[in-house]
Amino acid sequence: MLELAGAGFHHRGAESAALSGVDLQILPGQMVAVLGPQGSGISTLCRLAAGLLEDRGRMSGTRRASAAGAGLVMLGDDPEAQQTGMTSYVRDELRLPGRFLTAGSVARTGSADQGRRASDAAAEAALAALGGEHLLDRRLDTLSGGERQIVALAGLLGLRPELLVLDQPGLSLDGRARGLLLQGLRQYCRDGGAVLIAGHQEDELSAAGERRAFLRKGRLVEACEDEDSLEDHGVWCTLPRQSQSEPQLPPMCSVPEKDPDAEPSSRDLNTSGSGETGEAAPPLLSVEKLSVSRGGTPILEDFRLELAPAEIVALEGPNGSGKSTLLRALAGLLDREAEITGSIRARPVRAEADRTGQDVAGQDVAGQTWTGQPQIGQTDGPDLALDDLPAHRRAGTLAWVGQDPSAQLSASTVRAELERSVPLPRHRRRDRAAVRSARAGVVAQLLERTGLTEAAESHPYDLSPARQKDLVIATALLLRPQVLLLDEPTLGRDQAGMERLSRLLRTVAEAGAAVLTTTHDQAWAEQIAHRRLRLAPQDRGPDHDH
């Protein structure tokens, strides 16, 4: 189905080739996985295999694909970029590619209805096979990240191509959806199709490949017989470790019942992060009876949560269970149509001026005391009712990093994106100079800690989604939040990216802030989180995620 022989690719304007000397053959019925670290050429390989690179630079070697047109389709690595932008509803989006493809044959044969009906049915069957039939009449702009990925995959599978090129197909999918996708791909291969799966992470999908190869600096290395470790290849493994324990909390109840006789543990929610006194520190954030409905559908009901200083909490749950909705509700970022009740209170740990942003950043930076770290101090006054505040007033307390990082980027370089997060004081000239110099130091430090130093002058949109997320996390840290809200920060990260993320979150927690992060990566949650919570879906029956 696909043959690359000595294939290479040099992007126009790039200093070196992204791929060189790649030999890869995929036969009918085969599923092949190619994994490698970020920057190793994974996405370039996918685009080359799919024949989408010709005018982007210079290709060397040869590429032969038996498939053409609808015979070869590709899923990209950016979940937000999967939709055509030409439709508003799932049903229409799924039907669109088939409509285009049948248009030609319809013109020739005149059998419009028959061709359309068949392609519509194939797309809807693909959606059902991925467990997404309940999404058919939904508006695209109301889908969760995983639901969007399911719709994108169904659109491709419904075309019944001969060769599927999938760049990180498991992104954003819960365990159930990954299982269904794997079943679908296996059946597709039994029917004679061929699949190339690529990515920076090992998951159930890549592990099922009957052949696996690794990319290193643009060159393909076949996996050794004796199985090198994924880590050696810079690839992160999301597959659960054997010792992994299941989160024990009942769905939708996130404050554990405490056994009064239990020994306090270092992971205990109500233990102070400083560990100095061993006394329970009051929570930085308390959420009581939070309920959210969207479009008349209840998403969260009576949700309770307390986040202690220095605590890292992983929020898990199936696609569509309301993880992003919860983070947005806390940050005040749900649209006006959402119905929200309940209370969200923060323990104020800095002066009021501090929380409101501009002055504070200016003053602190001017005074050279500002470090770009959260600064969690003593309780200062009564609890702050965040639910009364608009998003921008909550931002100094709760910094939010959404699922789609590109939506939070607006400067023309990575460095400028960070610098703009620390406004210069407007009227005081002397302060401006001091702020500028302190800011440059803090920004350089953050670039280093997020591994973005070399990309400092790049346009943020030229970064991969995972690197964009690093940048948005860095800008969030510049707000010195007492709570950091992260929506799926692990997507598309390689081993080094995961280690960097974990290090960063631990530093944030050590400084006394709390982190609430959504994830489908149970292996990472087990490693990083002091506590794991799980949301259950409101409308999908039993929870299938674990």
Ligand SMILES: Nc1ncnc2c1ncn2[C@@H]1O[C@H](COP(=O)(O)OP(=O)(O)OP(=O)(O)O)[C@@H](O)[C@H]1O
């Ligand atoms: N405006 C809306 N109207 C109706 N339903 C909505 C709206 N916005 C979101 N939803 C639904 O709310 C549910 C929760 O969505 P949310 O994005 O919070 O899920 P999630 O747990 O983050 O999922 P994922 O793991 O896929 O990212 C989903 O079923 C989603 O489709």
